Amino acid sequence: MDTHTAGADLVVTRPPAQRRAGIAGRTVDAIEQLVGGFGTAVLALVALLWVVVCAAACVVGVGFWMLPTALRAVRLVADRERSRLSQIGPVVLGPAPLPHGLRDALRDSSVRRELAWLPCGATLGLALGAIALTLPLNAARDATFALWWMAVPEELRQPSFSGWVVETWPGAIAVTLAGFAWVAVAVGLEPPMARLQAWPGRRLLGPRPGTDLALRVAELTATRAGALDAHAAELRRIERSLHDGTQNRIVAVSVLLGAAQRALLRDPAAAGPLLERAQDAAEQALVELRAVARSILPAVLEDRTLGDALSGLAATSPVPCRLDIADIGRCAASVEATAYFVVAEALTNVVRHSGARSSVVTVRRDDDRLEVTVHDDGTGGAAERAAGERDRDGAGGGSGLAGIRRRVQAHDGTFTLTSPVGGPTTLEVTLPCGS
Amino acid sequence: MRIVIAEDDALLREGLALLLRAEGLDVVATAGDPAELLAAVAEHAPDTAIVDVRMPPTHTNEGIVAAVEARRLQPGLAVLVLSAYVEEAFATELLANGSAGLGYLLKERVGRVEEFLDALHRVASGGTAIDPEVVAQLFARTRSDSRLDRLSPREREVLAAMAEGLGNSAIAARLFVTEGAVHKHIRSIFAKLDLAPTDLADRRVTAVLHYLEDARLRA
Numbered sequence: 001m002d003t004h005t006a007g008a009d010l011v012v013t014r015p016p017a018q019r020r021a022g023i024a025g026r027t028v029d030a031i032e033q034l035v036g037g038f039g040t041a042v043l044a045l046v047a048l049l050w051v052v053v054c055a056a057a058c059v060v061g062v063g064f065w066m067l068p069t070a071l072r073a074v075r076l077v078a079d080r081e082r083s084r085l086s087q088i089g090p091v092v093l094g095p096a097p098l099p100h101g102l103r104d105a106l107r108d109s110s111v112r113r114e115l116a117w118l119p120c121g122a123t124l125g126l127a128l129g130a131i132a133l134t135l136p137l138n139a140a141r142d143a144t145f146a147l148w149w150m151a152v153p154e155e156l157r158q159p160s161f162s163g164w165v166v167e168t169w170p171g172a173i174a175v176t177l178a179g180f181a182w183v184a185v186a187v188g189l190e191p192p193m194a195r196l197q198a199w200p201g202r203r204l205l206g207p208r209p210g211t212d213l214a215l216r217v218a219e220l221t222a223t224r225a226g227a228l229d230a231h232a233a234e235l236r237r238i239e240r241s242l243h244d245g246t247q248n249r250i251v252a253v254s255v256l257l258g259a260a261q262r263a264l265l266r267d268p269a270a271a272g273p274l275l276e277r278a279q280d281a282a283e284q285a286l287v288e289l290r291a292v293a294r295s296i297l298p299a300v301l302e303d304r305t306l307g308d309a310l311s312g313l314a315a316t317s318p319v320p321c322r323l324d325i326a327d328i329g330r331c332a333a334s335v336e337a338t339a340y341f342v343v344a345e346a347l348t349n350v351v352r353h354s355g356a357r358s359s360v361v362t363v364r365r366d367d368d369r370l371e372v373t374v375h376d377d378g379t380g381g382a383a384e385r386a387a388g389e390r391d392r393d394g395a396g397g398g399s400g401l402a403g404i405r406r407r408v409q410a411h412d413g414t415f416t417l418t419s420p421v422g423g424p425t426t427l428e429v430t431l432p433c434g435s
Numbered sequence: 436m437r438i439v440i441a442e443d444d445a446l447l448r449e450g451l452a453l454l455l456r457a458e459g460l461d462v463v464a465t466a467g468d469p470a471e472l473l474a475a476v477a478e479h480a481p482d483t484a485i486v487d488v489r490m491p492p493t494h495t496n497e498g499i500v501a502a503v504e505a506r507r508l509q510p511g512l513a514v515l516v517l518s519a520y521v522e523e524a525f526a527t528e529l530l531a532n533g534s535a536g537l538g539y540l541l542k543e544r545v546g547r548v549e550e551f552l553d554a555l556h557r558v559a560s561g562g563t564a565i566d567p568e569v570v571a572q573l574f575a576r577t578r579s580d581s582r583l584d585r586l587s588p589r590e591r592e593v594l595a596a597m598a599e600g601l602g603n604s605a606i607a608a609r610l611f612v613t614e615g616a617v618h619k620h621i622r623s624i625f626a627k628l629d630l631a632p633t634d635l636a637d638r639r640v641t642a643v644l645h646y647l648e649d650a651r652l653r654a
Contacts, residue, residue, distance in 0.1 A: 253546075
């Protein structure tokens with residue numbers, strides 16, 4: 001892919017799709033594009049009707065509930081148009097995923113531009129597509145008129161776009177000559193028509209010149225840095241739990257074995273209890289090792305579902321946790337791992353800081369988004385803290401929340417924390433499924 | 436010997452105390468964090484402190500900071516630092532102002548009770564105990580064409596043992612040779628490295644560590 005910047009605009013082009021050579025080739029290309037555009041226009045029309053219906057239904061309230069589906073439909077059609085345009089010319093970059101709430105979505109400039117494109121795309125696309133199809137057919141029909149007019153019933157002996165019935169050879173030849181003129185018109189008009197049909201999409205579906213893309217780049221840079229920070233913090237956490245937890249247990253085993261060995265020389269009876277304690281310490285080391293390994297990436301995600309992995313988490317949580325998970329299918333591995341991490345981290349916070357008696361983890365799939373909610377009936381007041389501030393146990397609840405946010409943002413997801421002092425606390429995360 | 440143990444892991448702390456008491460040593464107090472360590476030192480005036488490097492609140496180098504402070508409170512206090520991992524850079528920093536009564540060992544060495552007790556006694560009596568791992572790191576980082584290349588394999592073993600803080604008789608026992616032979620090796624090593632010969636263990640450790648550190652810096 002060839003990328004070059006011109007001022008603030010970013011233009012990305014692909015190697016041109018196989019374009020046909022010559023005048024005839026260009027015309028065929030143009031017709032193909034116009035027919036493709038016609039298809040998108042039909043979908044755009046359907047989406048437009050749905051938007052209108054939903055907007056009208058807003059008067060009676062249900063529309064507010066229906067409108068998000070319409071916006072998703074618009075996004076689907078717009079994405080189809082983007083990929084079609086990207087096939088035939090410069091790549092049209094898509095926007096960030098749809099914001100989740102209706103209000104945020106309607107405030108989003110890319111959503112507004114899509115809504116502006118919808119009527120233009122639908123009307124212009126349909127009209128030009130229809131002309132593009134009929135023009136060459138009629139041109140071909142007229143240009144070959146002299147060959148077949150005698151063979152058809154009299155009422156069919158008509159040139160295109162007129163009611164004149166041809167009865168004589170000079171008339172037939174005139175129609176044929178006019179047919180060639182039509183062919184010339186078609187050859188001349190089809191390519192500009194194809195460009196005209198693509199124009200609203202190129203204008204409105206790409207990023208707004210300059211600002212929009214710069215913002216997106218800034219956002220991607222920030223979330224990438226956040227992802228790397230979260231990754232580093234994660235590695236630090238793992239190093240700590242290995243050194244300060246597991247290793248201490250194993251050292252204790254070694255110390256107790258050493259003591260037992262010495263005891264054997266002096267007073268063999270004293271060695272028994274020491275060996276027993278050594279075994280306890282070894283078992284604790286194994287438990288901690290399993291916990292660390294599971295916190296890195298649960299083995300169960302590898303061959304079972306996210307639900308299985310989460311029920312393992314819920315089952316081992318010291319604060320009773322109910323898991324409410326619908327049939328969510330599979331998401332990209334990184335998305336599932338992030339969802340798992342979010343729940344693990346959130347439940348750790350619940351246990352350490354909330355004083356809750358119970359918690360509920362809800363997982364839903366809404367189209368291409370995974371929604372994870374962790375709710376607890378604790379004392380609330382949870383707030384994010386920078387990763388540097390740590391409390392006594394080395395992984396403060398606040399910095400854990402920052403870690404969740406960074407991880408989620410790296411996936412273009414959303415993170416919402418509602419935790420008034422006095423409780424309850426609800427943490428909501430949505431992630432694009434990426435599959 | 437009166438000992439204070441500072442280690443935040445309760446199981447390990449009690450295990451260590453149990454081991455040392457079984458060996459007839461006097462563990463006068465145990466501490467779970469730096470503040471408790473300083474309080475115990477002030478209260479019991481021990482001869483020796485065994486200190487974990489990573490302790491609350493940040494689990495980074497609290498143990499070292501506390502050990503330095505404890506030595507300021509009670510000059511001459513022997514400190515044996517235990518750590519989950521060792522870094523030679525850290526060791527040279529620790530021993531920058533002399534190595535008398537200081538030790539720096541991997542935690543797991545405690546399991547080899549006899550050697551650990553040797554190291555503990557050495558540090559308590561004003562000697563030095565440096566983890567073999569640190570010495571190995573120092574050797575590994577010296578440049579290949581340094582003067583160390585003039586040493587015979589046996590002399591390198593003796594040098595490493597000296598760097599750990601072992602005395603002549605301990606080196607002789609480890610290498611299964613006579614003390615006289617060790618003495619001869621040491622004279623030869625000091626001559627080859629242009630170091631002033633000395634039999635004082637802690638001076639010797641400092642000289643050897645400085646030499647190795649310089650060799651690393653020249654690399």
